[in-house]
Structure formats: C-alpha cells, structure tokens
Amino acid sequence: MAAFLASAISFGVIFLFGCVGEILTEKSGHLNLGIPGIMCMGAAGGCFGVKIYVMGTETPNGALTVILGILFAMIFAGALGAIYAFLTVSLRCNQNVTGLACTIFGVGFTSFFINNVVMTEGVSAKLSLAGRNFFNAHIPGAENLGWFGTIFCSHGTLVYLGIAIAIAAAIVLRYTKVGLNLRAVGENPATADAVGINVTGYKYTAITVGAAIAGLGGLCYVMGYMNGIVGSTVDQTIQGIGWLSIALVIFTLWKPALAILGSIVFGALYILSSYITGISFEQIPLLNLIPYVVTILVLIVTSIVGHRETQPPASLGLSYFREDR
Amino acid sequence: MSIPALELRNISKYFGAVAANKGIGFSLEKGEILALLGENGSGKTTLMNMISGIYYPDEGQIFVNGEEVVISSPQDAFRHHIGMVHQHFKLVDTFTAAQNIVLGPKSGAGKYGVRRINQEVKAIAEKYGFEIDPKKKIYDMSVSEKQTVEIVKVLYRGADILILDEPTAVLTPQETEKLFSVMRAMKEDGKSIIIITHKLNEVMEISDRVAVLRKGEYIGCVNTAETTEQALTEMMVGQKIELNIERPVTKFDRPLLEIRNLCVKNDEGSRAIEDLSFFIRGGEILGVAGIAGCGQRELCEAIAGLRKVESGGIYHEGESIVGLSPQAIASRGVAMSFIPEDRLGMGLAPSMSVTENMMLKNYRDNRYGIRPIPVREEDKPFAARCKRILNKCGAVIDRLDPFVDRKTARAEAQRVIEELDIVTPSTETPVRRLSGGNVQKVLLGREILTDPNVLITAYPVRGLDINSSYLIYDILNRQKKAGAGVLFIGEDLDVMLALCDKIMVLCHGRLMGVVHAEKTTKEQLGLMMAGALDLQEEKGKQMGVARDSQIEEENREEQEWNA
Numbered sequence: 001m002a003a004f005l006a007s008a009i010s011f012g013v014i015f016l017f018g019c020v021g022e023i024l025t026e027k028s029g030h031l032n033l034g035i036p037g038i039m040c041m042g043a044a045g046g047c048f049g050v051k052i053y054v055m056g057t058e059t060p061n062g063a064l065t066v067i068l069g070i071l072f073a074m075i076f077a078g079a080l081g082a083i084y085a086f087l088t089v090s091l092r093c094n095q096n097v098t099g100l101a102c103t104i105f106g107v108g109f110t111s112f113f114i115n116n117v118v119m120t121e122g123v124s125a126k127l128s129l130a131g132r133n134f135f136n137a138h139i140p141g142a143e144n145l146g147w148f149g150t151i152f153c154s155h156g157t158l159v160y161l162g163i164a165i166a167i168a169a170a171i172v173l174r175y176t177k178v179g180l181n182l183r184a185v186g187e188n189p190a191t192a193d194a195v196g197i198n199v200t201g202y203k204y205t206a207i208t209v210g211a212a213i214a215g216l217g218g219l220c221y222v223m224g225y226m227n228g229i230v231g232s233t234v235d236q237t238i239q240g241i242g243w244l245s246i247a248l249v250i251f252t253l254w255k256p257a258l259a260i261l262g263s264i265v266f267g268a269l270y271i272l273s274s275y276i277t278g279i280s281f282e283q284i285p286l287l288n289l290i291p292y293v294v295t296i297l298v299l300i301v302t303s304i305v306g307h308r309e310t311q312p313p314a315s316l317g318l319s320y321f322r323e324d325r
Numbered sequence: 326m327s328i329p330a331l332e333l334r335n336i337s338k339y340f341g342a343v344a345a346n347k348g349i350g351f352s353l354e355k356g357e358i359l360a361l362l363g364e365n366g367s368g369k370t371t372l373m374n375m376i377s378g379i380y381y382p383d384e385g386q387i388f389v390n391g392e393e394v395v396i397s398s399p400q401d402a403f404r405h406h407i408g409m410v411h412q413h414f415k416l417v418d419t420f421t422a423a424q425n426i427v428l429g430p431k432s433g434a435g436k437y438g439v440r441r442i443n444q445e446v447k448a449i450a451e452k453y454g455f456e457i458d459p460k461k462k463i464y465d466m467s468v469s470e471k472q473t474v475e476i477v478k479v480l481y482r483g484a485d486i487l488i489l490d491e492p493t494a495v496l497t498p499q500e501t502e503k504l505f506s507v508m509r510a511m512k513e514d515g516k517s518i519i520i521i522t523h524k525l526n527e528v529m530e531i532s533d534r535v536a537v538l539r540k541g542e543y544i545g546c547v548n549t550a551e552t553t554e555q556a557l558t559e560m561m562v563g564q565k566i567e568l569n570i571e572r573p574v575t576k577f578d579r580p581l582l583e584i585r586n587l588c589v590k591n592d593e594g595s596r597a598i599e600d601l602s603f604f605i606r607g608g609e610i611l612g613v614a615g616i617a618g619c620g621q622r623e624l625c626e627a628i629a630g631l632r633k634v635e636s637g638g639i640y641h642e643g644e645s646i647v648g649l650s651p652q653a654i655a656s657r658g659v660a661m662s663f664i665p666e667d668r669l670g671m672g673l674a675p676s677m678s679v680t681e682n683m684m685l686k687n688y689r690d691n692r693y694g695i696r697p698i699p700v701r702e703e704d705k706p707f708a709a710r711c712k713r714i715l716n717k718c719g720a721v722i723d724r725l726d727p728f729v730d731r732k733t734a735r736a737e738a739q740r741v742i743e744e745l746d747i748v749t750p751s752t753e754t755p756v757r758r759l760s761g762g763n764v765q766k767v768l769l770g771r772e773i774l775t776d777p778n779v780l781i782t783a784y785p786v787r788g789l790d791i792n793s794s795y796l797i798y799d800i801l802n803r804q805k806k807a808g809a810g811v812l813f814i815g816e817d818l819d820v821m822l823a824l825c826d827k828i829m830v831l832c833h834g835r836l837m838g839v840v841h842a843e844k845t846t847k848e849q850l851g852l853m854m855a856g857a858l859d860l861q862e863e864k865g866k867q868m869g870v871a872r873d874s875q876i877e878e879e880n881r882e883e884q885e886w887n888a
Contacts, residue, residue, distance in 0.1 A: 177427070180420075180424055180427070180428060181428060181429070183417070183420075184417045184420070184428050187417040187418065187419060187420070188415065188416070188417045188418070190415055191415035191416055191417055191425075191428075192417075192428065192429075193379075193399060194377075194379070194399050194409070194411065194415040195399065195403075195415075195428050195429035195478070195482070196398070196399045196400035196402075196403050196429045197428070197429055198400075308418070308419050308462070308464055309419065311419075314417075314418065314419070322379060
C-alpha cells in the first residue's frame with residue numbers, strides 16, 4: 001500500500017506540473033491546449049541539457065545535472081509557450097486552434113529531436129545513470145522511517161520541486177497583488193486595463209511561466225519517473241499525460257493547492273492497473289478511462305451547483321483588444 | 326485667472342471615415358462640476374475615453390494643470406490623477422469591493438493587507454459620505470453599490486479629476502440624490518468633476534458649467550446659473566424641438582393580453598411579481614411605472630415565455646399562453662424588445678450584422694421564400710383548385726427550404742435603417758460597432774417588422790437623445806393606431822404621462838393601481854411607486870380585471886368599458 005501511494009505521488013507530480021502551468025495560463029484568460037506539446041518539449045529539452053553535460057564530463061556533478069535539466073526543460077517549453085503567447089495575445093489568433101497546433105508541433109518535434117539528436121550512441125546508459133543517481137537521489141535515511149519514509153521521503157528532487165511550485169502558485173494567486181492583478185486580467189481584461197494593469201505583460205508572463213512549469217512535467221516523467229530510460233514513443237505517453245493535466249485543471253477548480261491532492265488522485269488512477277491483480281490486458285484501457293470520467297462528473301456537479309467561485313475565469317478563451325467595443 | 330485643472334485643445338478622433346470628435350477644445354477649472362451634454366453619438370464618451378487613456382487622440386493636445394501631457398494608456402491617465410467611472414462598470418465580478426479597489430499597480434507588488442485596505446476604503450467612504458461594504462462580492466451588489474465601488478476605486482487611486490459617464494442612467498431618484506451629495510462633497514474637497522448626462526434637470530441641479538457637443542463638434546460652454554433647459558436643448562440639438570408628445574385617440578378594442586393573479590420568481594428565487602392582474606387592449610399604450618428592480622424585467626420575461634410562471638395566468642386573445650415556447654408566443658404576435666440596464670440589448674447578437682440580426686427572428690417566415698399564387702374569385706373551380714394545390718406544395722417546399730433569403734432580409738434591414746434613421750456604414754456592419762442608441766433602434770425596428778399585436782417594450786428610449794426618443798414614441802403611436810396593444814415600461818414619468826393612455830404602478834412586484842394618464846399627477850405616481858399609496862386598498866376593489874374579458878370562463882357579455 002505504501003509503495004502504491006509513493007508511486008501515485010511520484011506519478012501524480014507529472015500531472016501537477018502540467019496542471020499548475022495550465023492554471024497560471026488560464027488565470028490570465030488563455031486556454032492553452034498546447035500543454036501536451038509543451039510538456040513534450042520539456043522532456044526533449046531536459047534530456048538534451050542532461051546529455052550535453054554528462055557526455056561532456058567524466059565525473060558529472062549531481063546537482064549541476066539536475067539544474068541543467070530543469071533549465072533546459074524550462075527554456076524549451078517556455079519557448080513554445082512564448083510562441084503561443086505571441087500568436088494569441090499579440091496577433092489575437094483563436095486560442096483553441098493555436099493550442100492544438102502547438103501540441104502537434106511539440107509532439108512531432110520531440111519525437112524527432114529525442115530519437116535523432118538526443119539518443120545518439122552511448123547516451124542511453126549515461127542518461128539512465130543520471131536519472132537514477134541524480135534525479136532520484138533519495139533523502140538519506142528515508143529507508144529507516146518505515147511507511148512514512150516510503151510515502152513521503154523516497155522521492156526525487158523534482159517531486160518536491162513540483163509540490164513547492166504548486167504551493168507557491170497558490171500563495172501568489174491568493175495572497176499577493178500580482179496574483180490579484182493576474183486574476184483580474186483573466187476575469188475582465190478591460191477592467192484590469194482601465195486600472196492601469198499591463199494586460200499584455202501579465203498575459204505573456206503567465207503563459208510563458210506556465211509553459212515553463214508544465215515543461216518540467218515532461219522532464220519529471222523522463223528523468224524522474226522513468227529513471228532516465230527514454231523510449232522511442234516517449235512523446236506519445238507524455239501527450240496523453242498532458243491532456244489529463246488539462247482535465248485536472250477542471251477537476252481541481254482552478255486551485256493550485258487543490259491540484260496537489262487532485263494530481264495524487266489522478267496519479268493513483270493512472271497507475272492503478274499495474275497494482276490490481278487479476279485484470280486482463282484488455283481491461284487496462286477501461287481503467288485508464290477513470291480520470292476522464294471523474295473530470296466529466298466534476299464538470300457536471302460544478303455546473304449544476306453554479307457557484308461563482310468554482311467557475312473558470314470569466315474571459316477564458318477570449319482575446320482582448322483595448323479599442324474594441 | 327487660475328490655471329485650469331484640465332484643458333483640451335483641438336482634439337480629434339476618427340473611427341474609419343467617421344469623425345467621432347472634431348477639433349474639440351474646452352477647459353475644466355479646479356473644484357468645479359462641468360456637465361458634458363450632447364445627443365447620442367455626439368462623441369461625449371469617445372472624448373472622455375481619450376482623456377482616460379482608453380483611446381488615443383488622432384490630433385490635438387491635452388493640458389493638465391497647465392502642462393501638456395501625453396495620455397496613451399490608463400496608467401498615464403492615473404499618473405496625471407485622472408480617473409473615469411465608465412458607463413459599463415469595469416469591475417471584476419468575483420472579487421470583493423476591496424479587491425477591486427486595490428487592483429492595479431498603484432501600491433506596487435507584494436502582499437496586500439486586507440485589513441488595511443478595508444480601513445482605507447472605509448476612511449474614503451466616510452470622508453465623502455458613501456456607504457460601502459468592502460468585503461461584499463461584486464456579483465452580490467446592486468447597480469448603485471457597484472457604482473459606489475467604482476467611484477471609491479478612482480478616489481483611492483488618488484484622482485483629482487473625475488469623469489462620470491452617465492452615472493445617473495441606472496439610479497433611482499433617491500440614489501441620484503445621494504450621488505449628487507457625494508459629488509458636492511468631492512467638489513468641496515477640491516476635486517474637479519466632469520459628468521456626462523442626458524437629463525437636463527440634473528444638469529441644472531448639479532453642474533457649475535455646461536459644455537455642449539453636437540455631432541462630434543464643440544458647440545459652446547455656458548454657466549449653468551445663466552442658462553435654461555430650453556436654451557441648453559437648443560444648443561444640443563441645434564434646432565427648436567416640439568416638447569409635446571402626441572397621444573392619438575383610438576378606439577379601444579377588447580383586451581388583447583390579460584394577466585391574472587400572476588406570480589413570478591426572480592433569479593434569486595424570491596418573489597419578483599406577486600398576484601398581479603392587468604390587461605392591455607388593442608389600440609392603447611399601457612405604461613408600467615416603478616423604481617428599478619420592482620419586477621418589470623421578470624414581468625416581461627414571463628409574458629414572452631422566457632421565465633417560469635409560478636402561478637396565475639397569461640391570456641392572449643382569451644387563450645392561455647402559459648407554458649408555450651417563446652417561439653410559439655412570438656408567432657401569436659407578442660413581441661418584446663427589452664433594453665437592459667447596460668443597453669447592449671437583450672435579443673441582438675453583437676458580432677452579427679444588422680441584416681442577420683433582422684433575420685434572427687423571422688427567418689422562418691414565408692415571406693423570404695415562395696409566395697403563394699393569389700386565388701381570385703373569377704377563377705374557374707379547376708384553376709382555383711390547381712392553384713391551391715400548387716400553393717400547398719410551395720408552402721411545403723418553403724418549409725423544407727434550408728436556405729435563407731438574404732436579399733429580402735437586406736432590403737428589410739435597409740428599410741428599417743431608413744425609417745428609424747439608424748446611423749450605420751451599411752446593413753452588413755456588426756451591431757456591436759454601432760452606438761448604443763442605434764443598437765436600440767435596430768432591436769425595436771426588428772420587433773415592429775413582425776407586425777405584432779402586442780408589443781412589449783422596456784426602456785426603449787434609455788439613454789437616447791431627444792430626437793431619437795421622439796422617433797421611438799412616434800413608432801409606438803403608429804403601432805397603437807394600427808390596433809396593437811403596447812406595454813411600455815418606462816423610466817421618465819413625464820414621458821409616460823404624455824404618451825401612455827393608462828399607467829400601471831408596481832411596487833416590489835405588487836400592483837399599486839392603474840390610473841388614467843390624463844387624470845393622474847406625477848406626485849400621485851411617485852407616492853404609488855414608493856408604496857405610500859395603494860389605490861386598490863383605497864378604493865376597496867381589485868383592479869386590473871377587464872369587465873369585457875375574453876377569457877372563456879368569465880362572463881363574455883359585451884359591456885362598455887369605463888374606468
């Protein structure tokens with residue numbers, strides 16, 4: 001049971017990155033359906049960053065490897081996020097179409113990039129070594145704490161980073177002026193503009209930062225959960241995780257703090273099939289369906305209750321142009 | 326001579342080929358209230374938007390305290406201590422009053438102390454005599470509370486020059502009085518205020534000077550003490566206008582629409598209309614008076630089939646229409662045009678063109694398809710039968726025809742544009758590009774196009790200038806003469822007294838009485854609206870039930886109607 005929960009947490013954090021990134025983006029009024037692609041970009045960038053470092057030195061430094069992985073993942077994902085932001089904020093393209101295009105691009109690029117640029121001769125072993133020893137370096141002494149240690153202390157750096165980011169996002173959105181202004185931009189950009197908030201600036205920042213955070217999800221899957229073992233269809237798996245992350249945003253009612261719990265639930269549901277004995281291979285897809293069904297149920301319930309606090313940002317999906325009337 | 330707080334020189338702004346403002350120049354002294362007066366589409370809001378940084382002027386200079394400034398964004402406006410309260414409130418619904426007030430970059434980044442802000446907001450409110458609850462969410466607020474939040478927001482951000490865009494359009498007389506006393510307190514404090522309004526009596530009451538715009542041009546500025554309402558009207562419209570509204574005498578038909586003991590709930594689930602009975606005859610205009618939110622909206626929606634009727638009946642020509650679909654009710658000839666408080670129109674699709682909006686309602690009609698062949702008396706029986714069969718086939722084909730007839734619709738739209746004098750570049754312009762008054766005309770024009778026998782119209786002249794208003798009254802009178810029954814939900818008692826045949830007064834959803842417009846006084850209506858006078862109680866009889874009712878169960882004997 002403890003092992004199951006530990007796995008649920010370490011898998012759930014992948015969702016958490018995508019979900020928190022998407023929440024920040026949606027709070028600025030932009031529905032970024034490019035999250036699956038952006039998470040793939042994060043994986044591609046992260047692997048690339050780790051590769052050029054571990055292939056370049058004889059004795060790679062653990063902390064530096066992790067930091068380089070994070071940095072490259074955020075740069076790659078943030079770049080695609082910035083493209084999305086330019087298209088939807090400045091050129092006011094349709095957000096849904098742009099987002100889907102970003103996903104298609106991100107997934108395709110990652111498939112090409114990982115298989116042709118990253119995974120050259122001899123990289124595979126070094127990457128998995130870096131994944132196991134650096135990204136998943138446990139807290140010393142975790143083994144001696146019994147079930148507590150297994151559930152809470154046995155994870156790699158990225159898991160704790162993910163939860164820290166989620167808590168930070170919750171605090172920023174709820175208690176700071178920046179968060180208040182960002183929420184105002186997503187609720188009613190005309191209002192925000194009229195009081196002198198830099199609407200365009202907030203949107204660009206929220207989308208790019210959101211994308212960079214989501215990109216860490218891709219890195220977390222490859223280097224964290226998979227221990228650096230990069231399969232040739234990694235882009236497909238991350239894409240699926242990306243769609244679930246967007247569903248998770250709805251499931252957690254646009255609240256990053258709730259997203260921590262929600263992501264563990266989604267993580268548990270996602271890996272459930274490998275822990276239940278006695279189900280046939282054909283039934284696994286049915287189990288994987290559960291997160292989507294739960295999301296639809298949440299949508300139905302919140303729509304029926306119709307409370308203003310649980311609704312998406314009021315101008316989500318709408319472009320803003322000051323002189324429009 | 327002191328330096329003016331704000332001075333405009335030769336300001337111009339063009340939207341496409343249309344000049345919204347042309348060479349405007351006037352000044353605002355420190356500590357004065359300047360009324361900006363003008364008809365709809367005369368460029369008042371555009372001008373003020375340029376001062377507050379929403380639009381950027383194409384030409385001209387703006388001076389604040391004697392120094393030339395460039396205002397290219399709302400931030401710039403705030404830097405020069407200019408704050409605007411927009412006609413459509415710019416508030417975030419899901420935030421509290423305090424959160425809305427503190428929004429923006431004034432107090433920098435970082436954590437904001439809720440308690441400290443609440444105190445600051447209370448301090449401002451006390452200083453000028455506002456009533457405000459900083460913790461209340463905007464979506465729980467009434468229009469006047471929202472307006473208070475807007476004004477406090479502007480003051481909190483340190484504005485010395487306040488621009489109020491039609492602040493009284495949505496307020497009751499009492500709320501307006503309260504606003505005016507707040508404005509006087511701000512003036513005492515040395516703030517300069519520009520107020521945009523259509524209501525001349527308010528201009529006379531509150532302002533020190535009046536600046537008049539007409540068709541985007543600056544006409545002149547006069548001291549309020551030295552002018553009259555008549556003189557201002559002349560400046561505004563450029564010609565002397567007849568202030569009498571026509572009330573043609575028609576022969577009243579039997580009741581067209583009868584309402585019996587109607588109860589309707591509002592969105593919050595409380596009673597909006599309670600035990601209401603009234604009727605409208607063909608050829609009369611029945612006015613509905615009452616302060617804002619006394620159930621007018623819910624009544625309209627119930628009749629049009631958009632809101633559930635809790636109990637009671639609605640009868641059209643003697644038949645119950647409760648529970649029918651809005652489309653079925655409309656096809657019986659009951660048309661509704663409702664201008665909501667924000668004026669953007671209930672029933673128009675903003676991004677669709679004028680033509681398409683015209684088609685929304687009557688695309689189902691045969692008139693856009695195959696016309697029936699006329700069957701004449703001199704036709705031989707066989708020919709007549711053939712024609713009838715052909716007509717039936719035509720009707721079936723017509724019903725199955727999936728295409729819309731744009732050509733006819735465009736011609737109809739063109740006709741409405743010409744008849745109602747709608748200012749639009751073309752019939753294909755999206756409705757949201759038109760100014761508020763013109764949007765209203767499109768809505769009313771479409772409803773009249775369907776030749777209704779009951780026309781429900783709520784606030785049809787809301788925010789319209791005098792000329793357009795008269796045009797609307799004229800349209801309503803034409804409908805009345807044609808035998809339609811008109812339910813006119815209005816705001817201005819003077820207009821209702823002149824236009825309507827009878828006036829029904831509502832107070833908190835209850836009927837206070839139905840009076841003849843000729844026999845009543847403004848004071849009596851005011852008392853009834855405030856709930857101080859209940860004619861039903863006084864006269865000891867139930868009003869609002871016609872003696873010659875068309876409702877089946879009732880005695881259908883023809884009786885002469887007298888009040």
